[in-house]
Amino acid sequence: MDSPEPSSKTATINSTINPTHAEDSPVFSYISNLSPIQPVKAAPVVQGFPGLNSPPLLFTSPRVSAHSRLRRSQFPQLSSEVFSGKNEDNNNAITDSDGNGASVSQLRSELSPSVQKVSDNNISVPDESGSLIRCVDEFLVDVSNSESANPSNSTNPSPKVADNIPQSPNSAAESVADFASKDARKDEIPKDAARVVVEQAEEENKGKSSSDQKDNGIYNTSTDSDLPSPDLCTKIEPDLPADNSLHYHCSDRQMAQLSRADHAMLDEASDIQTELLENAHDCRNDNDKINSMSSAPDECIMQHDSQTKAGQHQSGIRRRCLQFEDAQRKISPTSVGLQNASDVVSCSIPPVSPAVIEVIASGSSNRSSTASSRPSTQLTSSSDNFGSFAVKVPKPSGIGLHLNSIAMQAGSRGSRATVSVKSAERGNLSISGKKLMSMMSCHPSENLKSCSISSNVVGSHLTIGDNDGEHESYGTNAESAASLHLNAAKPLNNTVLLKPTEHTISHKRKSSSEYIDSPMNYNQSSPKKKRKKPSDAYDGDGCKRCNCKKSKCLKLYCDCFAAGIYCAGSCACQGCFNRLEYEDTVNDVRQQIQSRNPLAFCPKIVQHPTDSPASILGAEGASFTPPSARHKRGCSCKKSMCLKKYCECYQANVGCSSGCRCEGCKNVYGLKEEYGKDLVKKHCITERLEKPVEEKVEMVTATSGLLQIDPRNQCNLTPPTPSFQCSNRGKNASKSWFTSGRYLSSPESGQAIYGLSPASPTSSKNHDIDQETTGDIMDLVTFDQEFNYGNAKLANEFSPGFHVTGNTDDLLALPKSQDLASNTGGQLIPQTVHFQSTWPLSWRDSPITPMNQFDGSGMNALELLNSDKKPYAMEDDTPEILKDSSMPQTGVKVSSPNKKRISPPNRHLNELGSSSSGGGLKTGRKFILRAVPSFPPLTPCIDSKDVATHSVDNSQKGSSGK
DNA sequence: GAGTTTGAAACT
């Protein structure tokens, strides 16, 4: 099922890929990096991919090219990718992280069109990405089966970009190796290789399509999903030596590859497949949504199955998967839900990324998880290779939430984004997060952005391609951040190529499982152009679809534009200029808007560090937004009483804050009157109410050694927040990791993250707990964001801090932070640290400024760093924007744009200030600092948790000792 | 699906 489609897509893609030449040249990549435009161009391609574009989250502030450029200059690779806005190519993105992002983006762009075409055709054409992957896979396969490698095999969509391609010894591998070697540079290599592969794939596809179809036929339900899955699955596997890959790369991709390579192996594979099918069916049966959700995993599985026709390896893989599942279960039972992870993101988790990795049995786990169908955005990584690892990768927290992203989160709750990332570790990890979002969002949150995601997810960018791939982020900060994170995290060997599973490709197919196709995709593939329903407003991805008629999608009226996303095919807009073709125009307009309001493209939703997560997850998990999250500007509702989506606060599932000008506020997520109090109370209340949770937390903390986490502290804004966070973190450690990893994806990501987290850990319905955890996570995020807001400098500082690099300021801060952490119990830190690993970038990117955070948390630290900065300035997440706008960090940020509405921040500050405005900042930084110091730089995902806990313990102990 | 309501964005 799946396999065929992807293959077809890949074939088409291959055909389209011509442009690879330019890509190949390093110069080209460099240039691309420099100019945001190119990436953008790539984006269109991406758009073509339904699944690919998702990054809304990432793009929280897609901003002016200038900024992007600046960023690029700093982070050329990332920036390029980001700008390209093409998340889609998860693979590419991942590879980019490893190598040159630009080239990858280019490839993506090139591929994307082809992919789109394919998707259009519905033909089981392997996606381009898939083709690439396939190529790799094929090579791998070839290696394993030097002979067996058939063109058909090559055609199989499991191209994987093995980061480690070079590892593959085979001649076939050579080609792959070329990519791999290039992966480092990625740009060039992938393209060429891709071409070749694609060509082969195309040929193969022709031949193989039938075979693939057969497979597909087997998995009717999954067929759609299958297509994408291969991409997803295959995307990552860099390391695989062909042979090894077979065994180790149990990932779907590998499986597919192998299968492709060896049809003879089909028999065995068939067995496995049958199992997979069964599993897949189970999952599918669970829910349509779940289906979509599970579809991704299923797809992967299916693909594996189909692909694994070769089977032998697969069988081995399957076994492994089972083992992993067991392991996962053991490790993180909670993660189970994750497996389902609607969006399976295979991420190569860079060891660096502290992301907590849960190993989940890809197949089974996915299924089970799917059943859970939680909104939780847990990122489950199904190990591409082995069973799936559910990797909870702390993504860079900092995520500004665009409403879009949020919406996506909320809307796309069910939607999953799958991103295949190659883990530097070797194993490919497929992380499935439901909402990647977000945050990252295609739009957001979109474009799970989510998928950022967050993309942001763990170090990998999740370039969250929309399912449809339609939406592209403009290369907003978020993305860059995400990418950066990846880079930072990734430096590792891992090519964190996220291949967004091609999911996107099949979007059309996906009838049943739209999302499936685009794992990451918030956007959905479903091109429902009309926002039939409010929910429909969002693509399956969660990305919003606009319906603009007069604004040409060049005004903030347009959700896509506002989210920094290009309009996708699913949009029903008229006279739309928000497309890659008009990139220049879009950039100009954006600049104009930003000149007016630097924060115009900043995420609207900012988290309060201190806020309890209470609101975050409705029981339903409807909203992933953290409880502390608030609308930056606040609403002005007069008639809706903040009980309808007319209210942006309500729409974002956040409570109203003092900044709101609403009348008769009845916002269920939080009354503005309660806002100030709530922050403080929530913590206490949540603690009390959720004693069980707390207990759990305590348990965790105890185990982790987080002593300070006392809820009491939590209650206390200043100290509490830190403590609270810590506690949460401790509790959530797993979750937080998750969230962090996932979401990063961006602003959106935040939500997505949250969503994910809940699902995993506590099956218990204690939303509170989840919320808390999420809240904690959010806090972390917010901190990051805060930094961003605080100043680009700060962001830089912090980010570096995380990296440990950083500006002088950062450096200064770091020590402090470390000290603090040691003192206070940087327990939180560990987690944060993890995030941070991914973060630094994200911070910059994510503009989210948690007002509360400032207030509650660490105003002090901020003050230290940014005494000048206004709290609300912090809020502006747009440090980048500010940067872009050339706003002075302090004043500028907030100033122009926010000032109008930024009042909330001030208010928050004031309110918090009661506790301690400065304190909030302090706390924020403290946290940050702590986090930074405590942050064991790059703990392996899996280890990360342990490490985090340990670190926390240590810190806590220290603090407790205090 | 058309029309109305609503509130944000844009404009003056």
Place this chain on the structure above:
DNA sequence: CAGTTTCAAACTC
């Protein structure tokens, strides 16, 4: 900065 207009989403029928 305030008021008005424009716009598109949300909502209702």
